Amino acid sequence: MTGTGGVLQDGKIFVGASVDADHKPLGHEYLELKFGNRHGLVTGATGTGKTVTLQALAEGFSDAGVSVFAADIKGDLSGVAAKGEPKDFLLKRAEEVGLQPYVNDQFPVIFWDLFGEQGHPIRATVSEMGPLLLARLMNLNPTQEGVLNIVFRVADEQGLLLLDLKDLQALLVYVAENAATLTTKYGNVAKATVGAVQRQLLVLESQGGDRFFGEPALELSDIMRTTRDGRGMINILAADKLMASPRLYATFLLWLLSELFETLPEVGDLDRPKLVFFFDEAHLLFDEAPKALIEKVEQVVRLIRSKGVGVYFVTQNPIDVPEEVAGQLGNRVQHALRAFTPREQKAVRAAAETFRPNPNIKTAQVITELGVGEALVSMLEGKGVPSMVERTLIRPPVARIGPLTAQERQERIRNSAVAGKYDETVDRESAYELLQKKAQETAMAEQAPAEADAGGFGGIFDTIFGTGSGRGKTLTPTQTIARDVTRTVVNQTAGNIAAQIGKSIAGSAGSSIGRSVVRGVLGRLLRR
Structure with missing residues (x-):
């Protein structure tokens, strides 16, 4: 099977060409689709080419019929929906890596936005989020989280649907007013603790959480679509504004990952994944995260591959990802890192040690010498063993590099496969x-x-x-x-x-x- 302009070759995504220290070509580097669900890590300092690498991988997965979900932090990834242009620097890179002919193309995209401004609104119900993730989202301490668990238990036992934030607020008031009765059944319910949870709920609402919680809730089938010609849909979450509320951003993506894990059936190892999930700015997921949450992430990452889902963490520093999670990531692309501070030097050593050694490469040294669009690459091959690390020129995307215009984005939203389905909020009895x-x-x-x-x-x-x-x-x-x-x-x-x-x-x-x-x-x- 061959995709657009050689992007996909014989069941493998063309990543780039390995080169020696003088940039003389040595061979080609591929990501085998059958190992696409073994997860991955894309790291590197700002401006070293991570977004272009992410776009190149997304194009390859789409060509292979694999759906993609990716957060677009700066808006640059939106260009994958528009046909690229044969600019000189792209033609030169295509020739250097052996991507001939270099044929520009565009890919099917659905735009999403928690705030409903740069894409279709994307929502979840409070019940679907659950007390663990909601406690993380509101930064609750263990005592406050305990009260939140009681609120969810009361809702379940009394048949009260928790759909949006006003439902949760009403139930918090109910629990506070019936604290004496509930304490005898569930343990101490202090009105002061309920009040603290209510204050955090107001903070969440002011950050835009009231737009995220509600109905119609996202149907997972809508992010796992393929086109009539067999291409996988690339789902892009507008995250430039969302990054102002990093906890909401991280918790939403973790919720989506958890929903996929809990909903999709077991399928084992497939010839290609059903969905690939790119988690940009991955450090936000783990910053100040309690141990219980990190354990949940580790569990999901370890087991979700059997559901046909691949998870790729994208971050500046490889030590941002805990070892328990990083150990599950088989496909790795390491762009340049700086080594000016002790922490940066530690990151360089840690990144070098995660690769299978190559006797011809001084990995730790090369990491600091890589140019823009270059990376150290190691992908799973054979029986799932990591390949030796290679210095690689990343292939150029065939779609546009850079953002869509506002008019182009709105046109694609109007003509989307889910146009009109999520645009209006439904407020049913709860x-x-x-x-x-x-x-x-x-x-x-x-x-x-x-x-x-x-x-x-x-x-x-x-x-x-x-x-x-x-x-x-x-x-x-x-x-x-x-x-x-x-x-x-x-x-x-x-x-x-x-x-x-x-x-x-x-x-x-x-x-x-x-x-x-x-x-x-x-x-x-x-x-x-």
Whole structure:
């Protein structure tokens, strides 16, 4: 099988040409598709060519019918959706690596954006995120995380859906108001701790989390599409704005990885992966991450390959990835590193030691000498053994290098395979609405007898209800039965009225003013 302009050759992705110290060609370097699910690592200092390498790999996987998901930190990767141009420096590199003929092309792309501005909105529900990742996202301490676990348990036991942040906020209020009762069943639930979680929730909301949580939630099948001609779809997540909230960025990508792991069936080792996942700025995932989370990442990376998914971490420094995870990464591309500081020198030594030695290369020295578009490359081969490290000129992409214009991006969004599916938010009945309804029904039920006691109805009603002139009169057996039945009817009617009021208010909650009023009413009712 041969792809565009030699990008894909005999079931292998053409990565580049190995060269000696004088840049004389020695051979070609490939990533074998059957080892594409054995994961990988692309590292190097800023400006050394990591994004171009990532694009070259994405093009190869797409040509092979493998779907790709990648975060676009600077917007440069979006150019893969546009046909490249035969510029002189690209033609020269193509000739140097033996990529002949060099044929420009473009690739199928779906653009995504958590904020819905530079791509289709991408959402998850609070329930899908789960307490572990949500605690990480809100930077909760162990005590606060324990309360969050109780909130999820209460939601499960009472059949309350947690879809968006207002659902979680409503349930936190409910837990705080019923802390005494819940403590006897689940352990200590301090109102102060609940308040701390609520404050972190407000911070998350201000960072844009309210746009991410909700429905319609992402369907994994939509990022694992292929075109009619058999090419894999390249899914690009706009992450330039998202990087202002690095914890949200990292937690979202980890959630997506976890969803793939938990949802996809076991398929063993395939001739090619189903999906390749590029995790750019991977250090954000591990910065200040608790041990439990790192263990979860290690587990997912170790086992997800049997689901047909390859994970490629992209970062500046190879020591950003914990050893437990780095040990699972078989395919490696190391761009230039600087060695000015002790930490940088340590990174160079660590990177050199991870490669299978080549007697003709002083690996640690070469890492600091590599030019832009050069890298040390070692890929799995044969029976899954890493190849000896080679100094490699990375092949040029065949699509555009650089970003799309805003107009080009919007055109592709309008014509996307998922256009219209995720654009509008759906706000169905969930924990917020159900708790609101429950509180209003309780309030109306308490209010109805009080209003009846305030004044008489006259005649037989005074006698039946014991109000007005009928207060204190002795009732006959028939009147006693009539009183009890009538009170039941009145109370049920009050409850129905409350339910209708709840539906009416929920229906008007589309505007920010209406939603704020309802939240205020709900808070007051639950604090009684």
